Amino acid sequence: MVTRRMKTEWLARGLLTVLIAVAIATPLAARWIQVGSTNGATLELHARMPENGGWSLDVIHAVVGQPVHLRLTSDDVIHSFAVGQTNWPALDVKPGEVVETSLLFDKPGRYTFYCTRWCGPNHWRMRGIIEVQSPSGASGVASLPTSEPPLYQKLGLDIDAAPQLSPLAEQSLNELKGLPSAERGAALHVELPAELRQHDWLRTHTPAEAFSFLRNNSAYNELLDTQLWDVVAFAWRNATADAAIARGAQLYTRDCVACHGETGRGDGPAGRDLPGLQAMMPGITMPDAKRGPADLTDLGRMAGLSDAQLQGKLLRGGMGTGMPEFGSLYTDDQQWAVIAFVRGFVMNLTTK
Amino acid sequence: MHLELTKVPWLKRLLVSRWPLFLLRAATLAGFVLTVVAGLAGSPVGSHNFAIIFVWVAWWTFLKLIAIPLGGRAWCSVCPIPVMGEWMQQGALVEPGGRGLGLGRPWPKRLRNIWLPTGVFAVIGLFSAVILAQPRVTGWVLLGLIALAVVLGLVFERRAFCRYVCPIGGFIGLYSRVAPVEVRVRDRAVCATHQEKTCVTGNAQGYGCPWQAVPLALTQNTNCGLCMECLRSCPRDNIAVNVRSFGADLAQRAGRSLDQAYFGFMMLGSVLIYSTVMLGAWGNLKTAAYNVGTPAWFIYSAVLLAFTLGVLPGLFLLAVCAGRTLAGSKVPLKRTFIAQSHAIIPLGLMAWIAFTISFAFAKSSYVWPVLSDPFGWGWNLFGTAQWPWTPHLSSVTLLLQVLALLGGLVWTSIWVRRIAQEELPERSAARQSLPIMLYCLLFTIGMLWLLVG
């Protein structure tokens, strides 16, 4: 015989079971629906500081023409998601929040995805690979989608060589007061020689070589050394579009400022404690060490390096300084934009 | 002030009926399960995880600002941690009559005090920074507590976990002495004529007191869990639920003991240390408290334990000694120390209220997004997932904290004097109270400086 008490009891037990089951099953079911409904076409990617594991996926596979859906969230601090060798804007990935995006590739190759909000001393290691195959199944070029070797490789330049300055150039630099100014150079209303109007020439010669070239040209004999440096600055400015410098400024702020500093002196907070660097030089602490983020405001040094050499350093990194490689991240345009901006630390490139 | 709630018929029916309490307990248990799932499976970011926000912001604020000051051990009556153990012991969810499981062993005599809860509270305090910051850790701690409660429920009798192990119960019990709600016998004479004392032994209508209190002789709230079993089992309808003035139990001399006093100092010391570490501007203290296992953490732990268990009680002992000397008291030192330690219960309660106010309103705005997205998986159940974090009412909270601390100080001064006058004439009592009030003043100034300075 079922008593009233037993009926109450079973009702209570049923209610309790339902409540507990709902508490457990709802999140799990919702998760299963969320992850399963897109038939695995949506990838969940967790951003974490490299100390906590970095990106949760090391490799993403994609096919040209087929969108890759990503659900991104961060497990610790603010990160962002950007794909190298493209001009796609970076997407902020915030802790505890989920953001979705789709990637569509039109060229096969191996792309690098990386973080662009500085997230700790190992931020520059926070990278992954996207292997994009063509629809036929061929994986295309195994390295960068850009198949051209960079300028410094074509020219066989040694990017680790010490800056080259002729004694004349060096002495004239020592006598300079302030930075060479493109505006003053423009005001001189001098005709630039053909070489100094060519991208190729400017990119493959150092500013010191440009100065020497001008000095040895009798057409500029009346000009003082300081004025010739202004002309050099003007030549560099002349060869660069405004938009490129602006783009370079954005990229520098986003990717370089943490180590090289807002002033370019190499005194950024992240540069004080570069992992790997310390291991290479035990017993020496930054900033006493002579290695570390380069001082981009050192005119004597920068004048002796060509843009192609700077590009090489940017692309390859290393040099025993902890500099990451940007070869897999920046398109050609982005590389030259950053270099153009960086030139602005040693030459005043603003013009009205 | 004395107002009997059980005189109101529908209130009485509500309190005696078993369904309201069962429904509340089922709800809190389901909430607890959800919390553990969120903690273990949800986003590791604390501010976007239901477990962290609902345990350490929502529930904690509710407990400290409403449940304890107004209801004493009211939370204990709906707490999900012991319920599974109790249901298994009783063999029934609602009405008595089932066959229970469990060994029902008596709790060891040596541990029939709150020294163990004091220790558990201290240990949890050592890991508090990690527990508050990491959802996984909160999840495991809650799971551990409920597992422990179930095991103890199956081995020992009744609510041994709640009374002799639970650290939260330790301070809820301590502070319930000042709460305005109580369960008391109406007329002692009626109990004298009742042979069976079913409030203790139980009958078909109600279990014997699960808290192992003796309802017919109950004079303090400390161990009464407001479960209403005695109301159900009393055949003479002689037990009432009353609303009374705040602080009434502090006048009860029985039930004052050294372990209770020490828990009081643990609470006073903890609120000072948490205010320093969590609310202060010194980041190295926070990292020391968070990085468990590092030398800095060991130093933090040593300081916390020494301060709460050594320095604070030691200074109070000095104050009591000085007071006794000033008053020329012949009352034994230990008795005065224990009695006066209970006088500072209001000080501790108001200090914790002030501390809770200082972070509750700053963090309360996390509640809305977490309701819509409890796991940090990108859901938006109620449309509030993107509500930004903004501190609420910041201009008012500082004043509220000051008022709470000052209120606690005045309240304690009343009781320091009153309790002193239990054994001493008026003048001597006043003199004894001077150094003790100096101690309380220094504590209050410390809290003021940390919270408002």
Added chain:
Amino acid sequence: MTNLKSQISNFRFQIVLVVLTIAVLIVPVPLTWAAPQERHFRIEASRYQYMPSIIHVNLGDKVTIDLTSNDVVHGLYVDDYALNITADPGQTSRLTFVADKPGTFALRCSAPCGPVHPFMVGKLNIGPNWLLWRAIGAASVAAFAGLWVFKRGR
């Protein structure tokens, strides 16, 4: 009659003490404020504190805060003024405002910067911290006033 008189005088004593405590809390103190000036602070944020963590200004000052970070993205939110900026490592974000509300305000980190982020806090003192001094004054009176005011026989 004497009973009543002594009752009233007791009562008066209690009233005086209570009024004194409240007065310490509320009565405005006449003071000449320092002339408002411009102030500039550079605050470095790291996990989990600001350097400097406490800044003092006078009422009416024009305050500029340059926030930069040393490790991850941090933020700065000024309680009550409801101002909010974030800074990435190496980059400087600037906040300018007039300190027209007196008191002590928390500076809270508004960009999740790690597990201990909710506790990352600094302080902005505008003018002397009157609330603190008044509260300490009131507490000093209250601690001992309580003993006297509420004495009761058994």
